Amino acid sequence: ALSKGEYVIEPEEAQRIGYSFLEQLNNGGKAEVDRRQAAADGGFINGYAEGGELPLAKIELSDVTKNKFNIFLKSRRKRADVEKLIDNMDDRERLAVLALAETTASKDPVESMMGVGQTAINRARTNRPSFAKVNDLASVMKQRTSRGSGTKMFQYDGLEPGILGKRLTEVVEGRVPGAVTKMFSAADNLLNPETESDPILPFDVMFYTKPDAPLAKDFEKNPKMRFVKNFGGHDYYALDAAPEGTRK
Numbered sequence: 001a002l003s004k005g006e007y008v009i010e011p012e013e014a015q016r017i018g019y020s021f022l023e024q025l026n027n028g029g030k031a032e033v034d035r036r037q038a039a040a041d042g043g044f045i046n047g048y049a050e051g052g053e054l055p056l057a058k059i060e061l062s063d064v065t066k067n068k069f070n071i072f073l074k075s076r077r078k079r080a081d082v083e084k085l086i087d088n089m090d091d092r093e094r095l096a097v098l099a100l101a102e103t104t105a106s107k108d109p110v111e112s113m114m115g116v117g118q119t120a121i122n123r124a125r126t127n128r129p130s131f132a133k134v135n136d137l138a139s140v141m142k143q144r145t146s147r148g149s150g151t152k153m154f155q156y157d158g159l160e161p162g163i164l165g166k167r168l169t170e171v172v173e174g175r176v177p178g179a180v181t182k183m184f185s186a187a188d189n190l191l192n193p194e195t196e197s198d199p200i201l202p203f204d205v206m207f208y209t210k211p212d213a214p215l216a217k218d219f220e221k222n223p224k225m226r227f228v229k230n231f232g233g234h235d236y237y238a239l240d241a242a243p244e245g246t247r248k
Contacts (some may be wrong), residue, residue: 013111013231018194034155056110059184061171065093069168078163079151086141086159094137095120095187100167101158105179111200111232113186118201119208119236121190126206128239202228204238211235 004041068088075081086094093238098120099113123140124129134140141159144152151169154160171183189195205228209216216235219225225237 002056009111013200016196016198017114017189018192018202021189021192021194022048030036043195056090056178056181056185059181061180066172068093069172073165073168073172075164079154079161082154082159082161082164083142086138087109089138092184092187092191094141095190097142097168098156098159098162099183099186100171100179101164102156103158105167105170105176109232110182110189112188112234113183114189115202115208115231115234115236116188117186118199119206120200122201122203122206122218125203129207130208130239148163201231201236205236208234208236209237 009017009022041215068085069086072081072085075084085097089097095117096244099116102116103112105113120137123134123143124136131140131143131236134143141156143155145155147153158164170200171179190200207225209219210233211230219235219237220227224240228236228238231235
């Protein structure tokens, strides 16, 4: 039975995320953990190796970030306004917003948010032709597709103005308890030097889908796509169309 704000980390994911980072999160919630007597038999860190619970230290939405969100929410909410928001944020905020936009914060785990963010980081680092012109998180998030009309849709559908506006409104108004904590915990984890040196997903993983999503079958049938793993509720794929390296 998990209490609010606690999450299950599978052993293999705990190793990949890194015990030192998990310990930092654990230390932030020790008082509450002790109160619940959930750290018995060696404490949470030992429990991680057996699939233990992860309490997240609460993160509040800063006034600076909230102001950035509100500027977008007061705009006409066009794709150009989304781009302005992306340009106005730092990488921590960008990863948090991408995590929020591409997942369901009320029910998806932090691991799901981390996986989404890792695909963006991988796209920024690759030299694959599809992403040759995007070499940072801002340009990755602003990259478009051939879908839609007018200025064309963002490659990450959640960044479309209608979806993003709804998600940011929920966060600003506090409608989804724990959303801020999860999205920024995911961002902080991805930017942690230990995670950067040992990513949670391989460098060539840049695509994902929900197993029950309408496009899931297209991924499965695409001969250029290679299934890598299921992580945090998403199926992740690498594109094997051409040899690939990464940017320094």
